[in-house]
Amino acid sequence: MWESNEFDDDTTGTVFRDVLMLALIGFVAMVIVILPHISESKQRDDEHRSPGNIVVEIHWPDDLPVDVDLWVQGPSDVPVGFFNQNSELFNLLRDDLGTDGDATELNYEVSYSRGIKAGEYIVNVHMYGPVPSGIVVPVTVVVSVRQRYDTLRQILTTDISLERRNQEETAFRFTLTGNGELIPGSVTTLRRRLVTVPSLWKP
Numbered sequence: 001m002w003e004s005n006e007f008d009d010d011t012t013g014t015v016f017r018d019v020l021m022l023a024l025i026g027f028v029a030m031v032i033v034i035l036p037h038i039s040e041s042k043q044r045d046d047e048h049r050s051p052g053n054i055v056v057e058i059h060w061p062d063d064l065p066v067d068v069d070l071w072v073q074g075p076s077d078v079p080v081g082f083f084n085q086n087s088e089l090f091n092l093l094r095d096d097l098g099t100d101g102d103a104t105e106l107n108y109e110v111s112y113s114r115g116i117k118a119g120e121y122i123v124n125v126h127m128y129g130p131v132p133s134g135i136v137v138p139v140t141v142v143v144s145v146r147q148r149y150d151t152l153r154q155i156l157t158t159d160i161s162l163e164r165r166n167q168e169e170t171a172f173r174f175t176l177t178g179n180g181e182l183i184p185g186s187v188t189t190l191r192r193r194l195v196t197v198p199s200l201w202k203p
Contacts, residue, residue, distance in 0.1 A: 053180065054090075054113035055144045055152060056123055060137055062105050067129040068139055068162065069095070070109040071194040075119025079194040080111060082128070089113050116145070118178040120186075123171045124194045127162040137162040141171040145180040155182050168195055 058070045071081035074089040085092040092111045125139050143156040160169050175186035 052112040052152070053116045053146045054121070054176075055110065055142075055146065057108060057110045057142045057144075058125055059106075059108045059140045059142075062107050064107065064135070064137055066127070066131060066135075066137055067096070068107070068109070068137065069126040069128050069195075070111060071124040071126055071168075072111045073122045073194055074113065075117045075121070077117075079122075081126070081195065089115070089117060116176060116178060116180045118176060120173060120175050122173050122192055122194060124168055124192075125160050125162065125171055126168040126195050127165055130165045131163060135163075143172060143174070145176070145182075147180045156187065168193060 054074075056070065056072050058068060060066070060068050069082050070092065071079050072090050072092075073079045074087070077087050077089045078084065080087050080090040080092050082092065082095045085095065090111050090113050092109065094109050096107055096109050121143075123141060123143060125141060127137065131137060139160045139162060141156075141158050141160060142154060144152045144154045146152045156172055156174065158171050160171055162169070170189055170191045173186075173188045173190055173192065175183040177183065
């Protein structure tokens with residue numbers, strides 16, 4: 001009788017260990033299946049929240065002490081530039097005055113968007129201050145789109161020449177899809193002034 005009980009105890013212990021092991025294997029398998037979906041969800045959230053989905057930059061020669069301004073406007077938004085440095089969509093992250101109050105020798109300005117809206121975008125450059133006599137200021141304009149958290153893809157670039165104070169030129173007007181794809185045939189340089197009186201801004 002005693003030997004029979006010992007056999008039953010061993011059988012019960014083996015069954016318990018097998019059930020525990022199967023439960024553990026099932027849990028590990030479930031984690032392996034779910035983990036990629038958690039990573040994809042986090043990546044989508046990061047892409048949605050990350051700044052710099054659209055990046056607009058201007059550069060001009062570092063040896064020219066002139067004040068060039070970048071102005072951008074997104075769909076159903078107000079213009080963003082040196083005296084209105086943020087909107088629902090864009091932020092001007094650097095207002096470069098040339099050499100005044102500048103800790104670096106680089107001349108550039110940059111605006112970042114938070115997300116991508118479908119619709120038309122406008123990029124202007126504006127000569128805020130005076131231009132030395134006989135000088136033409138070449139300004140390079142670059143537009144890039146970030147469709148993934150760690151990927152920035154240049155979609156447009158051009159050069160603009162500025163020769164006089166308050167000269168404003170439209171570098172680009174272009175249309176993007178909500179996924180950041182440039183719509184073929186949408187790029188123009190049809191002028192539209194963005195440097196205007198703030199009270200007159202209407203989306």
